[in-house]
Amino acid sequence: MGKLVVLTLLGAVLALIGERLVAFRQRTNASRAVEPVDLPNCHLIEGLENGSEDIDILPNGLAFISSGLKYPGMPNFAPDEPGQIFLMDLNEQNPRVQALNISDGFDKASFNPHGISTFIDKDHTVYLYVVNHPHMKSTVEKFKFEEQQRSLVHLKTIKHELLTSVNDIVVLGPEQFYATRDHYFTNFFLVLLEMIMDLRWTDVLFYSPREVKVVAKGFSSANGITVSLDKKCFASRMFCLRSPK
Ligand SMILES: [Ca+2]
Ligand SMILES: [Ca+2]
Numbered sequence: 001m002g003k004l005v006v007l008t009l010l011g012a013v014l015a016l017i018g019e020r021l022v023a024f025r026q027r028t029n030a031s032r033a034v035e036p037v038d039l040p041n042c043h044l045i046e047g048l049e050n051g052s053e054d055i056d057i058l059p060n061g062l063a064f065i066s067s068g069l070k071y072p073g074m075p076n077f078a079p080d081e082p083g084q085i086f087l088m089d090l091n092e093q094n095p096r097v098q099a100l101n102i103s104d105g106f107d108k109a110s111f112n113p114h115g116i117s118t119f120i121d122k123d124h125t126v127y128l129y130v131v132n133h134p135h136m137k138s139t140v141e142k143f144k145f146e147e148q149q150r151s152l153v154h155l156k157t158i159k160h161e162l163l164t165s166v167n168d169i170v171v172l173g174p175e176q177f178y179a180t181r182d183h184y185f186t187n188f189f190l191v192l193l194e195m196i197m198d199l200r201w202t203d204v205l206f207y208s209p210r211e212v213k214v215v216a217k218g219f220s221s222a223n224g225i226t227v228s229l230d231k232k233c234f235a236s237r238m239f240c241l242r243s244p245k
Helices: 002-027 188-196
Strands: 052-057 062-067 084-089 097-099 113-120 126-132 139-146 151-158 166-173 176-181 202-207 212-219 225-227 233-236 239-242
Touching: 002 188, 052 113, 062 113, 084 113, 126 151, 126 166, 166 225, 176 225
Parallel strands: 113 166
Antiparallel strands: 052 062, 062 084, 084 097, 113 126, 126 139, 139 151, 166 176, 176 202, 202 212, 225 233, 233 239
8 A cells, every 4th residue: 555655656746747847848949940030130240159148238339248158057168268248339330249358356267247237327437237157156246347448347246145046137226236036046956946847936136235125026037137218117027017116
């Protein structure tokens, strides 16, 4: 009788895992055939061979691009090279990318940039905030953009116990931003379980030096995030939520 119960439970668990795996493949379109599409206005931008995770475009047409992300479970084209931030001028006829120099004093060897967001202060200074994963941790780096020198001056590393598995940020004001977390767990195997079981335990945080709090939850791997021009509404993965401010 005892063996029968064990076998029944084992069968039920295996059936659940199988059903979850099939649902996961459907959710991620893993079995969908990719149809060739003719895109006459697209052309290859050379220099981004290590991939590009995020782009943020200033009103003057200068675009920042993060490249070289290393993330568990994701393919990586240059595991021994640090990530970089590239600049592209969209006003040019044939835009090219240029790697931005980063000021001394910042650990460039472990730079692992993910989501990015720009903020223009009242005095027109441009700041670039970068989600960084040095040694697979999560930090947010604050840089000042020097347009003439085509460089980034590192100003500050922001850390907080709630800022784990950060994917993207959108900056609202000086050191104020929303951040998405793409996983609840940080352990690789628990992350796999979280994805396969579609637990929807990830959330969106509001960060400021005085207050850090969860403002939206119930997402399945919250990813890219942006904000409306009046900053009253932010959106992540097709969800639009009212700003808490
Ligand atoms: Ca972004
Ligand atoms: Ca992302």
